[in-house]
Amino acid sequence: MKEFNICIDIDGTITDPYYWLSPANRYFNRNVKPEQVTQYSIDQILGVSRKEYIEFYNKNKFIMHDREKIRGDARNIICKLFNISNIYFVTARDKDLEILTYNYLNRYKIPYDELLLLGSPYKVKVAEKLECDVFIEDSPENAIQLSQSGFKVILLDTNYNRQVSDDNVFRVFNWNGVYEIIEKMLLQSKVV
Secondary structure, rough: OOEEEEEEEEOOOEEOOOOOOOHHHHHHHHHHHHHHOOOOOHHHHHHHHHHHHHHHHHHHHHHHHOOEEEOOOHHHHHHHHOOOEEEEEEOOOOOHHHHHHHHHHHHHHOOOEEEOOOOOOOOOHHHOOOOEEEEEEEEEEEEHHHHHHEEEEEEEOOOOOOOOOOOOOEOOOOHHHHHHHHHHHHHHHHOO
């Protein structure tokens, strides 16, 4: 029986963090580059109202999420981790994206134990319920909330989360870095 519980966000974590940028640039007639995305509030990056961005997102979310590219080595590392731990995908996506999300994970042959679509960015209660040992995330707000609630967080580096610094947050630049940290955690847990 696997005893180590890994919670993983989806958008920007297993997928390209700037998946929304090209369609948003076309829709709003902008030319924002990934290096200009230095904060998590997409509407502010694009210079549009929150209402305008939500309208764009609701019109385009099925196509955007279906076409998201997977991050390099994410699938291979998750497959390795699945052999030694429980994998829970915990996403802020709304329930109306449930079938699309199952299909996406299946298309890329990504193994997991459970998929939870919260419809909210707040993930602490679910992490507690799942007895999460480590949470893999890209959102700066989620990383801080989880860290301050006592969870270890592996933060995949992006232009919009560089300001995050906390004792429980481990920054990595790719999925190989994720594996290295989890491997150390597993070794330490066997020693204790």
